[in-house]
Amino acid sequence: MTISFEAPPRAAIDAFHAAALAAGGTCECLPGPRGWAPNAYAAYARDLDGNKLAAYCFSPD
Template identity: 70%
Template sequence: MAVFTHITVGTNHLENARSFYDRVLGEIGLKRVADLNDNGSIWGQESPSFFVLKPANGQAATVGNGVTVSFEAPDRKSIDAFYKSALAAGGKCEGPAGPRGWAPNAYAAYVRDLDGNKLAVYCFKAE
């Protein structure tokens, strides 16, 4: 059993978010699996797992201070590609791709998406 069924982040600019996530999530093997008309889109591998939506209450999307959505990457090369793609697509660096000393073989990158949501991508495999 998985711990989560899905993770959702909000957006105020859906088309820009779709373009950003198509690009960066493709680097780690995820693809857009559904569009919810003008409300959002869903990415995943075999099942929907990451949603980008306009808030249901009609208010502006805001980011959570202290919240990070972290994706698992197949290898370090895909983390490097994710990081470079995110920056090229307008994302902001929150920690460049590289080793993380808190766990053996931890390699990660941190970015903020176009709406300010903090994202990480991790791999725990040795080089």
């Protein structure tokens, strides 16, 4: 299962990813720009149950 959240600033995406890893999750994809939409920025992690978590935004900064 994939669960995704929209977060306005890119810093929130970075914080989400760091918190997921600190809580024991695993990295699926480091925070960074994505080519699937203009200004897309996202990060992915797996939680302890194996769910894929995604946080994304479309903010240019």
